[in-house]
Amino acid sequence: MTEPSTHRDDTIRIGGAADFAAAFHVSGETLDRLATYESLLRHWQKTINLVAPSTLDAIWHRHFADSAQLLALAPRATTWVDLGSGAGFPGLVIALMLADRVKADVPSPITSEACLRHDVGEGQGGGDGRTSAVGIPPTPNPSPQGGGGPRAGREGIRITLIEANARKCALLREVVRQTGISARVAVDILSTRIENAATQARLQGPDVVTARALAPLDKLMNLAAPLSSSRSVGLFLKGREVATELRAAEKMWNFNAELVPSRTDPDASVVVIRNLHPKAKTKE
DSSP states (O other): OOOOOSOOSOOOOOOSHHHHHHHHOOOHHHHHHHHHHHHHHHHHHTTSOOSOGGGGGGIIIIIIIHHHGGGGGSTTOOEEEEESOTTTTTHHHHHHHHGGGSOOOOOOOSSOHHHHHHHHHTTSOOOSSOOGGGTOOOOSSOOOSOOOOSSOOTTOOEEEEEOSOHHHHHHHHHHHHHHTGGGTSEEEEEOSOTTOHHHHHHTOSOSEEEEESSSOHHHHHHHHGGGOOTTOEEEEEEOTTHHHHHHHHTTTEEEEEEEEEOSSOTTOEEEEEEEEEEOOOOOO
16 A cells, blocks of 8 residues: 655645646536536535535635546546535536547436436435425526436446435536536436445446545445445545544455545545455454
């Protein structure tokens, strides 16, 4: 396992769209989608606590760039599952960037039938992106572009965002709808708990499992393991306590771990997990 340095001064600083484009080499179209995302995030933050208020003036750095750095660690992955997506970090940012790689197809419906079944079945509400039923004001000037659906894009790219909070799921669907990325990639938004057995059975063997600010590593592994195959890779954004979390996880799990220094935070790392499986229980 590679240990990160305790502090570095080689991180990037993303002040806005121009810095993001220079750091991640994305198109103007992707920048426009991210700008739409930022606008929606600010609007919905007035009603729902989506991100720490202190980070609102640093969205491009604290949230967009922090999420985007994961893509370089799995550049050929086509199936992603994001655990506890919250306001969409890192999974929705990954989806917006992957859409840059695929030619547009015919947009799918705004919300897949599967997503609606998850919403209703879990008692989380449902809906078509207009979210007054869960206490969210309509978004001004909604775009008619496509939304989240079950169909993969032409390159077979699929990103699944799992979030138990129905109101946060409503935001995720609105971002997908207004940015129109479902014409290029499939984005499934599941309003359910990660531990749900039906969800785990449906999502077997993604290329990548991601999480950010969700749980300690030992608990993340407990959530990721039922979804993972021998080829699946975990990409987990972690802070300065990562070494302690790894030692705790080693008590229950076998895995190979690499710590990649974060590009946005000198005290953070991306934990890359491979070959995850539980340790055999010893007989007493």
